Structure formats: structure tokens, C-alpha cells
Amino acid sequence: MPQPGTTAVVIVLPDATPLLDAARRIDPALVRPGLPAHVSLLYPFVPESALTDQDEEGVRSLAARFPAADLLLEEVVTAPGFVAVAVPGLQAIVDAFHAQWPELRPYNGRFGARPAAHVTVAMGPDDPTAAAHVRTAIGSLLPLRTRATAVQLVALTEEGWQPRFTAPLGVPDGRQ
Numbered sequence: 083m084p085q086p087g088t089t090a091v092v093i094v095l096p097d098a099t100p101l102l103d104a105a106r107r108i109d110p111a112l113v114r115p116g117l118p119a120h121v122s123l124l125y126p127f128v129p130e131s132a133l134t135d136q137d138e139e140g141v142r143s144l145a146a147r148f149p150a151a152d153l154l155l156e157e158v159v160t161a162p163g164f165v166a167v168a169v170p171g172l173q174a175i176v177d178a179f180h181a182q183w184p185e186l187r188p189y190n191g192r193f194g195a196r197p198a199a200h201v202t203v204a205m206g207p208d209d210p211t212a213a214a215h216v217r218t219a220i221g222s223l224l225p226l227r228t229r230a231t232a233v234q235l236v237a238l239t240e241e242g243w244q245p246r247f248t249a250p251l252g253v254p255d256g257r258q
Contacts, residue, residue, distance in 0.1 A: 088238045089133065089246070090125035091141055091179060093172060094118050097228035098155065098201050101167060104219040105204040109212060112165075112204035116242035121169050121199050123179040123233065124186060130237045138235065138247065140182055145233040145249035148175045155226040158217050159200060161193075163208055165216045166200040172230060173199045 098119035106113045128137050157168040176199045180188060188197050204216045235246045 084126065084238050086238050086240055087130045089127040089130050090236050090243075091123040091127050092117065092120040092125070092234050092236060093123060093175075093230045093232070093251075094120045094234055095153070095169075095201060095228045095230065098167070098226060100223050101155075101201060101203050101220045101226070104223060105165065105216045108204075108215050108219060112206055112212070112216065114202070114205055116238075117236065119201050120234075121172050121176070121201055121230070122188075123172075123176050124183060125189060127186065127235070128183070141233060141235050142247075142249040144175070144178055144182055145251050146254050147178070149252040150229060150231045151251070153228050153230060155201065155228065156224050158221050158224070159198070160213055160217060163206050164202070165204040165213055165220070166202045167220065167224065167226075169199040169201060171199075175199075175233075 094117075096118060102113050102119050128134075151171055153169060153171040155167045155169060159166050159168050177196065180186075180196070188195075203220055204213070230251060232248045232250045234248045236243045237246050238244075
């Protein structure tokens with residue numbers, strides 16, 4: 083489990099909230115509290131205590147290079163203890179964030195060197211039956227259309243995940 087001071091760079095996808103709600107109805111413990119439905123661009127990011135203005139400017143600059151995107155979520159993916167929905171339309175921006183900070187290991191290496199862009203729906207369904215129920219429940223909600231419009235830098239605090247700033251996609255100075 084992440085500790086306070088952990089940061090992440092994400093794209094929040096509010097239209098994907100029904101996916102998390104479906105998993106939560108099966109078992110609330112499967113859905114991580116604190117963040118809405120999102121695609122992690124880089125997690126963990128630079129620890130909050132080590133974040134620099136250069137890191138923050140790098141996030142804004144990278145967000146500005148990618149336009150807002152209409153997305154179609156169609157494919158459920160599973161791994162042991164994990165159910166997600168693939169978001170291939172955001173793979174280029176995920177790859178760009180990994181390239182910008184090559185010293186950071188996405189997901190601490192859990193999903194390899196180049197993890198696929200995805201919305202995590204459920205974590206920890208070690209019971210194959212629970213994972214199958216989540217897969218069925220979210221599969222019935224697909225395809226789902228959504229739009230990616232901004233990147234957020236978020237930090238884990240004692241009160242949960244909190245946004246530090248939002249940088250709109252495709253906006254040259256990266257500020258709202």
C-alpha cells in the first residue's frame with residue numbers, strides 16, 4: 083500500500099465511474115478509496131518531498147503536447163488480483179511520461195517495463211469467483227465512451243489522495 087507523500091500523474095475519467103461502482107457493489111474492498119476512475123500515467127511519481135518545479139513543469143509541458151481525446155473503453159483485462167479496462171487511446175501519453183522519467187519504475191515493476199494504459203476497476207480479488215463476477219459486471223457496461231481532457235498530479239495525504247494541480251491536455255502553458 084502506498085504511504086502518505088506518494089504521488090501519481092493521472093487522467094481522471096469521470097464517465098468510467100460506473101465501472102468502479104459495479105465492482106464496489108460486489109465487494110467494496112476491491113475498489114481503492116480516494117481517487118475516481120482514472121488512468122495512471124506514472125505511478126508512483128516523484129515523492130512529494132522531492133518534487134521540484136522542474137518536475138511540475140515537465141508534467142504541464144507533456145500534457146500540453148497531447149490533445150484532449152475521445153476514448154472508447156471496450157476490453158476487460160485481468161491478472162491475478164487485478165481487474166481493469168484497457169484504454170489503448172492513452173498509450174502514447176503513458177509511454178511519453180515513462181520516457182520523460184525513465185528512472186521511475188511504473189507500478190514498482192508489477193506490470194513490466196511498459197504497462198498498458200488502463201482503468202483499474204478492482205484490486206485484490208484473489209478469489210477467481212470474485213474476479214469473474216467483477217469481469218461480468220463491468221463487461222455489461224461496455225463499450226463505454228469517455229473523454230480525456232486533463233492530467234492531474236495527485237498526492238497521498240493522511241486524508242487520502244488530493245490533487246496538487248490539473249494541467250489541461252493540449253493547452254500550451256499547461257494551466258487552467
